[in-house]
Amino acid sequence: METALLKVRVISNKKLKCNYWHLEFECGMIARNARPGQFVEVKVNHLMDPLLRRPLSIHGVSGTRVRIIYEVIGKGTQILSEQGPGVFLDVIGPLGKGFEYGQITNKADKQKNILVAGGMGVAPLVFLAQRMKGSRPLVLIGAKTKEHILCEKEFKSLGCKIKIATDDGSRGFKGRVTDLLKDLLSTVNCQLSTIYACGPQPMLKAVARISCENNLASQLSLERHMACGFGACLGCVVSTKSGYKRVCKDGPVFAGEELTW
Amino acid sequence: MVKKPGPDLSVKIGSLHLKNPVMVASGTFGYAEEFNGLLDLKKLGAIVTKTITIKPRQGNLPPRTCETPSGMLNSIGLENPGIDKFIGDKLPFLKKLGIPIIISIASEDDPGEFCILAERLDKISAISAIELNISCPNLQKNKLISQDARETFALISALRKLTRKCLITKLSPNVTSISDIALAAQEAGSDAVALINTLAGMSIDVHKRTPKLGSWSGGLSGPAIRPVAVKMVWDVYNKIKIPIIGMGGIMDTESALEFFLAGATAISVGTANFINPGISLDIISGLEKYMADGGIQSLSNIIGKLKECKD
Incomplete structure (x- = not known):
């Protein structure tokens, strides 16, 4: 799987309703490679506070564009909501293991x-x-x-x-x-x-x-809250039948029967 | 025309030769394979692995990390596969990189476990150095080895007899005088000291009225701790002769330079790896530029070379 550190240009970033926002950015590489259930790690600004990236689920792709929806709940997502069209965001992705699903023909x-x-x-x-x-x-x-x-x-x-x-x-x-x-x-x-x-x-x-x-x-x-998002820090673990697993790397999608929470 | 040679970034730490002084800190870089594809690992000065214990450890109860102002708390609890699985599953990838590999080790119950680990690692030629993690704040211990000069001295003296490999002692900032502990490490035969490990810290969710970490408290890292770390490096530099590997909130070239000027021979990038996995390489080129621009031939010309501040 291809994962990369990228600078991506915001196309649009709009409030949908309540505290829910819709962000679209330009990134052919993520748009090509993303699978449902995978996420991106977004640095919401270039400052040291907030320090960490924010893991955001990929909502969809079309052509070379990637869509995210997120809820403004804290400082990080608040700052993200202020990043308008033309702004460049620092993104790593696509990350994690997505859903497993078959192509149904029958x-x-x-x-x-x-x-x-x-x-x-x-x-x-x-x-x-x-x-x-x-x-x-x-x-x-x-x-x-x-x-x-x-x-x-x-x-x-x-x-x-x-x-x-x-x-x-x-x-x-x-x-x-x-x-x-x-x-x-x-x-x-x-x-x-x-x-x-x-x-x-x-x-x-x-x-x-x-x-x-x-x-x-x-x-x-x-x-989960994550520090890295790519399996290095071991911060975002969840308890499973085979011990702790990293939500960022072994997940974020898990089989329900595997989890012991 | 002969091309003018670039600045010399190489440094020596005991028997360890580094082509550049930028390493990655234990616990922030996994076993390097996690970063494969995100940066050219071969360009790093050295890699310090996540700490290994004799037996596998499942680590602490989640949540294990939380963000704090310009920093983060972690309480991973030394989750690791144990020495056997490390050698079998993780070391082959590290060996292939062809750069110095430093293995961080820790004991769980008995300091004697350090000796068992050091004897095992001593036989593996691909391992360049051993870092003694006597300063992990997340083991629910009343006292760490690095919080006691005598225990630090006793442990390193015992290890010194077991291996000729470069020994690096990682020190805790949660002490009255870090210089006293550094001195004990030097006297016992440690080749270098690495400082600082994380500062003990705690963060509370006031809505739930619970600590934000599953193990209540953890270790603080990131730019929030940098001034504390720089001061400690400076203090230790003025007390000891062995090299210092400086770390604590290094985010860029400028913050790395603070540590060199305070007396560090090499630096480690820690928390910044989580945010920008390629930052160490940016720092290496930033150092080259700083030296070239300032006409500095060798890093030794800036290590500890602080001048008095005049208003």
Whole structure:
């Protein structure tokens, strides 16, 4: 796999809604090589504070452009949101091991994949849905309120069927997206399904448990604070059946049954 | 016309000859293979590996790192595959690089483990030097070897009898007088001292009311600690004769030069490797330029050559 230190030019950096932002930058090398589930390490400015890069999931690529969506939650992401078109950002990528998915050609296999996104977790799953050619995965989106729902249109334009859960019930199912998943699995025959998920850790833990109870394979994309992002510092480890694994290098995507959290 | 030779960046640390004085610090460079493709590893002055213990160690409970103002805390806890797997799986890649390889070692329970490790490494010709990590702050110990001059002296004296390889003693800044520990290392036969290891530190999440690290506290590194490190290098330089490998928040050529002027013979880049994996090579060319521009033929012309500050 090709990974490089790059200077990339920001094409656009706009607020989507709430605290969610959409960043597009020019980088043919990353656009060519990126796979769904991989991420980039972005230096948000050239100063020493904040010191570390920020790991951001790749949301999509088109031509020589790379798209990221991120939530402004602290100083680093705040500074990133201030970097307008024309600014050059220091980026390393693509990094990590992405999702494993097959190219589905058999019609009977259609709908065999379920994508579960919590909040910002939609970021890599849109990219994944795009690359699952021939398959139209069922997408479950979980959000705080209807205002927080991200990427519904993008999934729709990919031909995905969408179900929504909101914490306050302002759209779709009222409650957790994992309860929606549980309901779905109890009513629909999903024996062929693989569940792909990205979102907050409690959600991912629940997805792993539900998948296991239903004898389904799951692939979960984890998020961690990272110092390096390329496997050197051993800072971002997660506990697995075979000991600690680096989220940045051995992941960020792990099989649900491997994780002991 | 004969091309004028460039400035001489080579330095000697005990029996160790470095073509340039820029090394990468233990724990920040893995076993080098992690950086393969991100920079030309062969250009480095030397590589210091992540610390090896006799048995594999799984390391500390996550979260293991957190960012702090112009710095970071880490508490990795010496996660490593153990000496056997290191020699089998990691050393072959390092050997192929053809540059000096320095192996960092540590004991877990008994300082005697250093002797076992040193005897094993002594037999491997591809290993240029051994760095004694007697200053890791993340082992939940009440006292580190490097926090006691007598223990430091005893350990190095014992090791000196076991190996003729260059011994580098890595010192902790979490002491009353780092010069006293450096002196003990020199008297016991250490070929060089490396300083500083991380400063003990802690960061708290006030919303959760928990420490930000799984092991409560960790070691602070990055540019935030640089002035502390420069002062300690200067203090030690004025007390000892053996070479100093200076480190602590080196981010660029200018910060590297601070350490040379304070008395370091070589420097190590640490935390900066995480942010810019190619920074060591930038520093090497930056040093060449600084020397060429200033008409400085040899690094020895700047090491410890501080002048008084006059307003």
